[in-house]
Amino acid sequence: xxxxxxxxxxxxxxxxxxxxxxxxxxxxxxxxxxxxxxxxxxxxxxxxxxxxxxxxxxxxxxxxxxxxxxxxxxxxxxxxxxxxxxxxxxxxxxxxxxxxxxxxxxxxxxxxxxxxxxxxxx
Amino acid sequence: xxxxxxxxxxxxxxxxxxxxxxxxxxxxxxxxxxxxxxxxxxxxxxxxxxxxxxxxxxxxxxxxxxxxxxxxxxxxxxxxxxxxxxxxxxxxxxxxxxxxxxxxxxxxxxxxxxxxxxxxxxxxxxxxxxxxxxxxxxxxxxxxxxxxxxxxxxxxxxxxxxxxxxxxxxxxxxxxxxxxxxxxxxxxxxxxxxxxxxxxxxxxxxxxxxxxxxxxxxxxxxxxxxxxxxxxxxxxxxxxxxxxxxxxxxxxxxxxxxxxxxxxxxxxxxxxxxxxxxxxxxxxxxxxxxxxxxxxxxxxxxxxxxxxxxxxxxxxxxxxxxxxxxxxxxxxxxxxxxxxxxxxxxx
Amino acid sequence: xxxxxxxxxxxxxxxxxxxxxxxxxxxxxxxxxxxxxxxxxxxxxxxxxxxxxxxxxxxxxxxxxxxxxxxxxxxxxxxxxxxxxxxxxxxxxxxxxxxxxxxxxxxxxxxxxxxxxxxxxxxxxxxxxxxxxxxxxxxxxxxxxxxxxxxxxxxxxxxxx
Numbered sequence: 001x002x003x004x005x006x007x008x009x010x011x012x013x014x015x016x017x018x019x020x021x022x023x024x025x026x027x028x029x030x031x032x033x034x035x036x037x038x039x040x041x042x043x044x045x046x047x048x049x050x051x052x053x054x055x056x057x058x059x060x061x062x063x064x065x066x067x068x069x070x071x072x073x074x075x076x077x078x079x080x081x082x083x084x085x086x087x088x089x090x091x092x093x094x095x096x097x098x099x100x101x102x103x104x105x106x107x108x109x110x111x112x113x114x115x116x117x118x119x120x121x122x
Numbered sequence: 123x124x125x126x127x128x129x130x131x132x133x134x135x136x137x138x139x140x141x142x143x144x145x146x147x148x149x150x151x152x153x154x155x156x157x158x159x160x161x162x163x164x165x166x167x168x169x170x171x172x173x174x175x176x177x178x179x180x181x182x183x184x185x186x187x188x189x190x191x192x193x194x195x196x197x198x199x200x201x202x203x204x205x206x207x208x209x210x211x212x213x214x215x216x217x218x219x220x221x222x223x224x225x226x227x228x229x230x231x232x233x234x235x236x237x238x239x240x241x242x243x244x245x246x247x248x249x250x251x252x253x254x255x256x257x258x259x260x261x262x263x264x265x266x267x268x269x270x271x272x273x274x275x276x277x278x279x280x281x282x283x284x285x286x287x288x289x290x291x292x293x294x295x296x297x298x299x300x301x302x303x304x305x306x307x308x309x310x311x312x313x314x315x316x317x318x319x320x321x322x323x324x325x326x327x328x329x330x331x332x333x334x335x336x337x338x339x340x341x342x343x344x345x346x347x348x349x350x351x352x353x354x355x356x357x358x359x360x361x362x363x364x365x366x367x368x369x370x371x372x373x374x375x376x377x378x379x380x381x382x383x384x385x386x387x388x389x390x391x392x393x394x395x396x397x398x399x400x401x402x403x404x405x406x407x408x409x410x411x412x413x414x415x416x417x418x419x420x421x422x423x424x425x426x427x428x429x430x431x432x433x434x435x436x437x438x439x440x441x442x443x444x445x446x447x448x449x450x451x452x453x454x455x456x457x458x459x460x461x462x463x464x465x466x467x468x469x
Numbered sequence: 470x471x472x473x474x475x476x477x478x479x480x481x482x483x484x485x486x487x488x489x490x491x492x493x494x495x496x497x498x499x500x501x502x503x504x505x506x507x508x509x510x511x512x513x514x515x516x517x518x519x520x521x522x523x524x525x526x527x528x529x530x531x532x533x534x535x536x537x538x539x540x541x542x543x544x545x546x547x548x549x550x551x552x553x554x555x556x557x558x559x560x561x562x563x564x565x566x567x568x569x570x571x572x573x574x575x576x577x578x579x580x581x582x583x584x585x586x587x588x589x590x591x592x593x594x595x596x597x598x599x600x601x602x603x604x605x606x607x608x609x610x611x612x613x614x615x616x617x618x619x620x621x622x623x624x625x626x627x628x629x630x
Contacts, residue, residue, distance in 0.1 A: 005571025008562070012578050012609050020602030033459070040593025045457050080540060096596055098588065101543045105594045117355055118333070119169070121363040121400060122325035122344035122370070 031092050031108035034072040036065065039103050048072065048092065048108070060102035072106060074099065156334070157181040163192045164300055166324025172311055173318040173334045180314040184307040188323070191303050194218060197242060197251060197294045208242070208292040212276075212285035220282045222295045222302055223275075225407050229298075230272040233415040233427065238272045238386040240286075242294040247389075250382045251294075255373035257380060263389045270386050301364060301410025304328035308406070325370070328362040328406040338455070343438060346398045353398065353440060354448075354458030362406035366413035367398040385418050394420030395441045402452050403435035412437075421447065425465055432467035477519070477527055484511035484531040485538075492539060503607045506577060506615060508535075512556065513573050513619045516563050517628055524560075528552050547587035554583030569623070570616035577612025578605050 036044045038058050046052065048070050056063040063084065064076035071089035079101035087097045090108050097106040157178040158171040168188060172180045194216065196202045200209060207213040215223055229237040242251070243266040249255040258266070274287035295302070300323045308330045311319045319330035320339060329339045338357035345351045346369040356363055368381030368391065385392040399417040403409035412435060416424035421439055428437055428449050436452035446462035453464040487507035508531055515524035532552045536545035558579035562572045581604035589597045 001570045002566075002568050004566070005568050005574070008567060008571045009574045009609055009613065012575065012605055016602040016605035016609070019605070023599055023602065037592075037594065041454075042457055043454065045459070047459060080544075096594075096599065098592060098597060100547065100588055100591060103543075103592050105592045105597070107594070107596055117340045117342035117352070119320060119322045119327055119339075120325070120342040120344050120352065121322075121327040121365045122367075 033109050034065075034067065034090055035107055035109040037105050037107075040105075045109065046072075048090075056104065058102060058104065060104070063099055063102060063104055065106060072097070072108075074106065077102070159185045161185055161188075163188045164196075164303070164324065166300070168323045169321075170307060171320045172314075172316045174316055176314050177316060177319075180311050180316045180319070183314070184310050184321075187306055187310060188303050191218060191299065191306065195222070195295050195299050197292075197296070204293065204295060207284060211289060211291070212283070215277075215282045215284055217282075218302070218306075219295075220279065222298060222407075223277050223284060224279060225298060225302075225411065226293075226295065227272060227275065227277060229408070229411040229415060232431075233412075233419070235272070235386055236415040236418040237297060237411050238270055239293040239295060239297065240270050240272045240275060240291050241384055241386050242292040243269045243290070244384055244386075244389045245294065245382075246292075248380065248382075248384065249373075250371065250384075255375070255380070257375050258389075267389045270389070297414050298407050298411040300324060300326045301328075301362065301405075301407040304362060305406040326362070326364045326406070326410060328364075328409075329359060332359040343398075343400050346440065353400075353438065353446065353460065354456050354462070356400075356402060356438070356452060357455045357457075358402060361402055361404055362409040363400060363402050364406065364409040364413045365398060365400040366417045368417075369397070383414060383417050392418045392420075394418075395443070396421055396424070396439060397442055398438075398440040399424065400438040401435055402437070409435065425449075428465065429468050473523070477523055480511050480515060480519075481527050481530045481534070484508040484527065485535055487511065488531065488535045489539075503604065505611050506580065509555070509573070509576060509580070509612075509615050510619050510622065512552075513559065513569065513576065513615060514622055514626075516559060516572070517569075517623055518626065521560055525553075525556055528556055543591060546591070547584045550587040551580040551583035555580035569620050570613055573616030573619060574609045574612035577608035577610075577615065579608070581605065581608040 032048055033045050034048050035042055036056055038060065043058065044054065046054065046067060048067060051068045054065040056065055062078045063074055066073050066075045071091050073089040074084040074087065074097050077084050077099055079099055084097050084099035088095055090097055090106055092108055095108065155175055155177050156171065156173040158169065159181045160169045170181055170184045193199065194203045197204050197208065199205045203216055203219050226239045244263065245251050247258040247262055247266050269288055269291045271288065274291060275293065276285045276287060304321045304323050304326055305328065307321050308319065308328055311330050317331045318334045321328045327341050333339055338359050341356050341358060341363045342352040343354055343356065343365055345353050346367045366383060368383055370382065372379050372381035381391045383392050384390065396417055399413050401409040401413040401416065403412065416427060416437060419427060421441055424437065424439060425447065432449065432451060436449045438456065439447040446458065446460050447465055448456050448462045449465045450467050487510065491505055491507050512524055512528045515527055529552065532548045533545065536548060555576045559572045559576035562575050585597060585601060585604055589595060
């Protein structure tokens with residue numbers, strides 16, 4: 001290994017560290033809801049505070065989301081790799097669960113009330 | 123050598139810059155011009171916004187149009203078109219009046235009488251027209267109900283002439299006037315070449331096109347209780363979202379609450395468990411009329427009605443016990459913190 | 470010529486075996502896309518013993534075949550994005566005079582960036598870039614490891630990276 005290799009490796013690690021610290025500092029936290037979206041479109045939003053079992057059946061396939069103790073975990077998936085079942089639970093912070101074959105993203109978010117609306121019908 | 127060490131950093135920076143969804147879509151036209159007018163008309167607060175070139179002119183014209191319609195349709199003004207017809211027992215309707223009359227009579231037919239513009243004499247008894255609220259006696263109500271019968275309205279679509287078969291009948295377009303006004307504003311916007319606009323006439327919302335950035339408008343639906351929170355949010359474009367609920371106007375007497383949505387069948391505020399009905403429909407006037415009609419129908423009949431007309435509109439219904447019903451056509455564009463049941467259309 | 474094709478074929482088969490072996494060991498880091506990337510050993514070694522287009526062919530064939538056998542359309546897409554981006558980054562760095570470990574570390578990071586960008590396109594969620602720091606880190610670490618391994622392998626061939 002040459003000196004320039006070391007510089008290269010250290011600089012990539014530095015980028016990772018700067019990004020990581022930045023995301024931690026500026027990332028959202030204290031989110032109280034969990035949102036499921038397919039192809040970037042929200043398909044459901046549930047409070048993390050209430051335990052429940054949610055079947056997510058989309059055009060791409062079946063997933064099962066389980067909310068308990070303020071955490072959301074993917075407990076079932078009929079995609080080929082099933083990787084999403086091993087991903088860390090979504091809590092109040094910035095973590096997300098991704099089921100790539102099903103184009104599905106589970107992430108922490110604010111409630112619909114906190115979500116921006118353009119106007120209110122009443 | 124240094125150059126190469128920087129390469130990954132630049133790559134990561136480029137990726138990050140590219141991924142920001144929040145990055146403003148800075149097409150100059152979108153930022154260039156937009157206009158909003160806030161004003162008071164039809165006994166309520168209104169807000170009209172247009173985006174893009176010519177928006178100021180369009181908004182000014184929209185405001186003038188609402189004031190014109192207000193003067194034309196006000197039942198309280200003896201000199202208004204509706205005021206004169208009610209005083210004279212008939213007359214000739216203007217073009218606006220004709221469109222309203224045609225839609226009203228059609229809604230009357232379709233909803234089996236749940237929407238009735240001839241309810242006006244009953245509204246007067248309850249004091250909803252002048253805020254002198256009181257509970258009418260049975261005798262008074264029976265007398266006034268005699269006059270409530272939109273099928274006794276003779277309307278000649280060719281000449282615009284209208285007359286009543288029963289002497290003393292009176293009409294009020296209040297149930298669809300705001301919806302008609304928002305539809306008219308959208309028409310004006312379109313004539314002016316406006317592609318994006320949002321209208322909120324005292325809670326009656328109608329959108330033209332999408333937001334300037336191309337995404338759907340997010341319309342919150344107010345919760346009927348006093349928390350000020352929302353039932354949910356619908357994402358729509360080119361659509362009206364109109365809500366009816368007893369909470370909009372009501373009074374209390376001897377500890378009982380009486381709201382302003384009167385069932386034409388018995389002349390009393392409708393009590394069927396529904397507390398809020400929102401209609402999502404491309405036609406603002408129709409949405410306005412249907413929100414009242416479905417409110418009067420009650421949940422079961424309202425959902426049956428929707429099943430028979432599922433291609434024309436969608437609805438969000440809330441019942442006293444908190445159960446929330448959302449029709450299938452809007453379900454994937456509706457988000458809520460509450461649990462809701464999706465109503466499927468018949469196959 | 471035929472000997473070269475056969476050699477490329479053997480390398481492709483070897484890379485596939487590495488992918489398979491890796492899939493057999495369920496290493497779970499709690500984050501998608503974090504894996505050792507054993508197959509990269511073949512690509513990396515290839516950079517020193519084959520011509521660039523031959524290495525690219527081995528890499529792409531490996532990815533397509535593995536996806537056909539064990540994966541699906543989506544995994545093919547993002548594996549390809551990662552594999553191709555990683556290949557060109559490694560090729561460029563090798564030509565710039567970096568040694569095996571540096572090339573491999575940057576290749577690992579590039580592989581993860583390519584996959585992540587494709588994933589972000591597929592699920593249409595920019596939030597997925599939240600994983601970038603972790604994936605850069607893991608890409609570099611596994612890359613260094615693969616780089617050291619490749620150095621040993623090449624030494625056995627009598628070559629030096």
